Amino acid sequence: xxxxxxxPPSTAGAPAPADVAPGSRPGGRSRLRPAAGxxxxxxxxxxxxxxxxxxxxxxxxxxxxxxAMVAVGIGIAWGRGGMLTLGQGVFFGLGGYAMxxxxxxxxxxxxxxxxxxxLYGQLDELPVWWRPFASPWFALPATVLLPMxxxxxxxxLVFRRRVRGAYFAILSQALAAAMVILLIGQQGxxxxxxxxxxIQGFFGYDLDDPxxxxxxxxxxxxxxxxxxxxxxxxxxxxxxxxLVAVRDSEExxxxxxxxxxxxxxxxxxxxxxxxGLAGALFVPAVGIISPALIxxxxxxxxxxxxxxxxxxxxxxxxxGAVAVAWARTALSERFPGxxxxxxGLLFVVVxxxxxxxxxSLWALARRRAERAEVHQ
Amino acid sequence: MSDDRxxxxxxxxxxxxxxxxxxxxxxxxxxxxxxxRFLIGxxxxxxxxxxxxxxxxxxxxxxxxxxxQELLGRPVHRISRLGVGRTFQTSTVFEELSVVQNLDIAAGxxxxxxxxxxxxxxxxxxVAAALETIGLAGRADQLAGTLAHGQKQWLEIxxxxxxxxxxxxxxxxxxxxxxxxxxxxxALLETVSRDRTVxxxxxxxxxxxxxxxxxxxxxxxxxxxxxxxxxxxxxxxVQEVYLGHPVDAGSVPSPLEx
Numbered sequence: 001x002x003x004x005x006x007x008p009p010s011t012a013g014a015p016a017p018a019d020v021a022p023g024s025r026p027g028g029r030s031r032l033r034p035a036a037g038x039x040x041x042x043x044x045x046x047x048x049x050x051x052x053x054x055x056x057x058x059x060x061x062x063x064x065x066x067x068a069m070v071a072v073g074i075g076i077a078w079g080r081g082g083m084l085t086l087g088q089g090v091f092f093g094l095g096g097y098a099m100x101x102x103x104x105x106x107x108x109x110x111x112x113x114x115x116x117x118x119l120y121g122q123l124d125e126l127p128v129w130w131r132p133f134a135s136p137w138f139a140l141p142a143t144v145l146l147p148m149x150x151x152x153x154x155x156x157l158v159f160r161r162r163v164r165g166a167y168f169a170i171l172s173q174a175l176a177a178a179m180v181i182l183l184i185g186q187q188g189x190x191x192x193x194x195x196x197x198x199i200q201g202f203f204g205y206d207l208d209d210p211x212x213x214x215x216x217x218x219x220x221x222x223x224x225x226x227x228x229x230x231x232x233x234x235x236x237x238x239x240x241x242x243l244v245a246v247r248d249s250e251e252x253x254x255x256x257x258x259x260x261x262x263x264x265x266x267x268x269x270x271x272x273x274x275x276g277l278a279g280a281l282f283v284p285a286v287g288i289i290s291p292a293l294i295x296x297x298x299x300x301x302x303x304x305x306x307x308x309x310x311x312x313x314x315x316x317x318x319x320g321a322v323a324v325a326w327a328r329t330a331l332s333e334r335f336p337g338x339x340x341x342x343x344g345l346l347f348v349v350v351x352x353x354x355x356x357x358x359x360s361l362w363a364l365a366r367r368r369a370e371r372a373e374v375h376q
Numbered sequence: 377m378s379d380d381r382x383x384x385x386x387x388x389x390x391x392x393x394x395x396x397x398x399x400x401x402x403x404x405x406x407x408x409x410x411x412x413r414f415l416i417g418x419x420x421x422x423x424x425x426x427x428x429x430x431x432x433x434x435x436x437x438x439x440x441x442x443x444x445q446e447l448l449g450r451p452v453h454r455i456s457r458l459g460v461g462r463t464f465q466t467s468t469v470f471e472e473l474s475v476v477q478n479l480d481i482a483a484g485x486x487x488x489x490x491x492x493x494x495x496x497x498x499x500x501x502x503v504a505a506a507l508e509t510i511g512l513a514g515r516a517d518q519l520a521g522t523l524a525h526g527q528k529q530w531l532e533i534x535x536x537x538x539x540x541x542x543x544x545x546x547x548x549x550x551x552x553x554x555x556x557x558x559x560x561x562x563a564l565l566e567t568v569s570r571d572r573t574v575x576x577x578x579x580x581x582x583x584x585x586x587x588x589x590x591x592x593x594x595x596x597x598x599x600x601x602x603x604x605x606x607x608x609x610x611x612x613x614v615q616e617v618y619l620g621h622p623v624d625a626g627s628v629p630s631p632l633e634x
Contacts, residue, residue, distance in 0.1 A: 238484060239492040241477045245470040252468040255431065256539055257456035257485030 034232060038225065045221040055210045062217040062285040064325040065224050069278035070302045071309070071321035072227050073271030076234060078303070079311030081267040082247030083164070087172030088275045088302050090179045091147035093294030095276030097183075098146055099283045100196035101130060102139030107200050115198070116191050127189045136203070140280075147276030148269050155268045159261035164250070173296055180295040195290025202284040216284045223281060224318070227274055232314055234270065243267055275302075301328075304347045310359025320357060382409040383443030383459070384573060385430070385543055390438035390448075392422070392429050399425040400436065401597035407590075412565055412574045414584050417594035418617060423577045424465070426594070427545045431455055431462050442543055457485060461541025465548050467528040471521025475512050475531060478520050479503040482535035502538045509567065510534035511560070526557035533564060544574045550583050562587040593617070 049061060070088050077083045104114040105126075117123045132138040154175070163171060183190045191197070205212040234240050242263055246253050250260045283289050292298075301324065309320020324343070332339040354360060385407040392400040400422040407413045415423045429436035432452040440447040447455050470478050476499055483502055484492070499507075499516065507513040510530040515523065520531060529549050536544050549565075550558045558580070565574055565587055578584055584591065584605065591608045593601040601611040608614055 233493075233495075236495050237493050238480065238487070238496050239489075241473060241496070242481055242484070242492065244473060245478075245481050248470050248472055249468050252464075252470070253481070254452045255456055255462055256482050256535065257453050259451075259453050 038229065041228070042225060045225070046218065049221075050214065050217070055213065058217055059213055059285065060326075060329060061322075062213075062220050063282065064322045065217075065220045066278045066282040066285060067302065067305065067325045068318040068321040069220075069224055069227055069281070070275045071306045071317035072224075072231050073274030073278075074302060074306045075311055075314070075317035076231055076243075076274075077267050077271035078306065079313070079317065080235060080240060080243045080247065081264055083264060083268060084166075084169040084303070085172045085268070085271065086169045086296075086303060087174075087176040087299050088271070089176045089294035089296070089299035090172075091151060091272040091275035092279035092282070092298075092302075093179060093183075093289065093291075094147040094150060094279065095143040096279030096283050096289035096294065097190075097196065098133065098139055098143040098276075099280035100199060100289045101133040102136060103199045103202065103283060104196055105130070105134045106136075106203070114191075114196070116194070116196075117188065120187050120192065123188060130189070143280035144273045144276045147272040147279075151269045151272030152265065155265040156261075159264045159268075162261075173299065176294070176296050176299045180291040183291045191290070193291060195288060195293070196283075197288045197290070199283060199287045207284060207287060213285075216281075220281050220285060223277060227277070228314065228318065234267075235314060239263075239266070301325075301343070304343060306357075307347060308350050308357055310357025312356065313359040316357050316359035319359075381443065381542065382571060382573070383542055384409040384411070385575065386439075386441040387426070387430070388439040388441075390426065390429055390436050390440060392425050392434055392436045394434075398597055400429060402438070403594065403597070403599055405592050405599060405602065407573055407575060409573055410569060410571075412569050412576065412587060412589045414588040414591045415575060415577045415594060416579070416584065416591060417600070420596075421594040422597040423594055424547055427462060427547060427575070427577065430545065431460060453485070456539070456541075459540060459542035460545070461536035461539050461543070462545040463529070463532040463536065463547055463549060465551065467525070467532055469520040469523070469528050469531050469535070472519065474517050474519055475507070475523070476503060476516045478531055479506055479534055479538050483538035483540075485539065502540075506534040506537045509537060510564065526553045526561070529553070529561065530564065533561075533568070537568060542572050544568065544572055546574065546576045548577055548579065550578065550580055558583055 045065075050058060053061060070092055074085060074088060077085050105112070108114055113123065113126055117126075133142070158168065158171065183195075184192050186192070200207060202212065202216065205215065207213065207216070234243075242253070242258065246258075246260045246263045253260050253263070279289065279294070282293075302321070305321030305324040306317040307320070308324055309318065310316025324346075328339060328343070331342060335342075350357060356363070385405075387403055387405045387407075390400055390403045391398065403422070403426055405413075415426070417423055425434060428434040430440050430447060432447065432450055432455045436448055438448065442458060442460055445458050447458065447460065450458075470481070473481070477496075480496055480500065480503055483500060504513075507516055510533060512523075512527060512531060512534065515527070520528065523531060533544070533546070533549070546565075550561050553561065562583065565576070568574065569589075576588075588605050591601075591603065591605055592599060593608055593611075593614050595617045600617060601608050601614050603611075
């Protein structure tokens with residue numbers, strides 16, 4: 001009778017069968033594939049796109065790639081960690097404003113004040129909290145560290161109290177709304193609804209010059225690839241496995257002796273840092289940062305791109321973000337009124353019928369093909 | 377395993393109430409080191425709630441000591457790090473991770489962040505040993521969600537082994553298992569109890585008779601009876617709880633034999 005059991009626990013310590021011996025993943029090929037993927041991506045971004053696209057389209061692509069950076073972070077926090085963050089605009093905005101404040105001060109020259117302050121604020125001198133941003137040594141790290149610090153503070157409060165699911169999503173969205181209200185309310189020092197506009201230079205380079213715009217594009221493309229490499233390391237590390245475990249069964253992980261709050265906190269902070277960096281690079285690419293670019297609507301748009309592309313995959317969020325941002329430009333040029341509805345519909349359709357996003361179509365097709373082979 | 381200390385569990389006057397309802401009402405019991413103790417009792421007797429209290433999932437008053445450590449009042453993950461592991465009635469393996477990944481995570485609660493940031497290379501020794509013990513060596517790379525029910529339960533036990541739990545609290549480990557799987561699970565419990573203390577909540581009386589070393593019967597949040605299988609079976613109070621009325625010894629077969 002015992003032979004019926006598929007695999008009864010053996011009490012004797014027999015040696016492991018050869019096929020499961022240490023090194024479950026044979027080295028060579030599996031390490032070459034991502035390298036080839038990155039080379040292909042780099043060729044596409046650094047050679048094909050600049051040659052094939054006009055300056056105008058390349059500048060648009062630079063903007064989309066910034067959105068894609070946010071998407072990489074959301075892929076980790078939401079796709080891997082299960083935290084549906086509807087407020088990444090906050091971190092995108094913190095990074096963007098930190099960068100824009102520095103560039104505005106640099107434009108104004110030493111001792112100068114940004115134009116809008118004299119206009120709306122009637123200020124005689126620079127507010128205290130603007131001053132450190134005059135130094136690139138403060139402003140550049142701040143574009144990443146400031147969002148990470150805010151995420152750390154918020155995450156420590158929220159995850160330890162076991163706020164999750166829809167409650168977490170609503171909370172993060174409320175934060176985006178609060179940030180916008182704060183920025184608009186402090187028009188004299190933040191530029192209000194207009195935001196920080198008319199940014200001319202980028203560390204001494206004139207942003208009106210197409211050559212410098214191209215340089216900004218290359219920086220953005222390089223940073224995106226670096227973030228993808230980082231995301232890949234996170235996903236494949238032991239931490240990445242642990243994060244998935246926390247997503248699927250937080251309680252069980254706690255009983256294994258981990259504190260799930262710290263596991264989630266790391267992913268959330270990393271995603272915030274990526275969004276901050278994206279915001280910082282968005283500013284030289286587009287020349288403006290404003291509340292309308294970081295509020296609830298853009299925050300949700302970030303998530304839609306990730307959902308459409310496939311949140312749990314590495315490339316899905318990037319491709320989804322670029323595709324949705326491109327569709328937005330293309331379609332809103334022609335049907336300005338209906339794009340928002342289309343976008344909402346797209347989100348509903350993907351969540352309802354294709355929860356794995358477009359990336360899961362490929363896996364689905366492969367499974368179909370395998371099944372077809374079996375049947376033959 | 378790496379830690380060879382063998383500790384017993386000492387529960388003293390533990391009480392758990394939810395909004396005025398007392399689920400566990402002053403339970404005291406001693407599980408000596410290396411025991412296989414079965415906790416039985418009708419539905420609502422407070423068995424699972426007692427385990428919840430021991431593992432920190434619900435608030436309780438009284439005292440729970442494992443070895444020389446007081447457990448009550450500590451958060452769940454701290455209690456776990458003291459060597460207390462548990463399973464749940466419904467199996468809770470990480471379905472989207474492979475068997476090896478499940479075990480590797482269970483083995484890693486003491487890992488540093490630097491270790492966590494790196495990829496796993498190969499299979500750690502303790503994970504390989506656990507794969508052998510639970511009989512899943514041939515399915516190391518299979519997704520846990522695709523395992524059969526019994527195999528998931530073994531994987532859970534394996535996770536407790538690599539976690540280095542020295543006290544195993546198992547909530548209905550053989551529910552839904554075939555006869556062969558039950559036998560295999562019993563043998564597994566006997567193996568792991570060589571250097572660990574095991575507490576099992578179980579309804580399956582045949583399984584209990586074969587593998588229990590001692591039994592505690594809970595009823596309405598209190599300890600009703602305690603002793604060896606034979607002692608408990610002969611206790612008229614136990615028969616009353618299970619049958620609703622006391623029986624004359626010998627006239628009716630004991631409920632535990634049913």
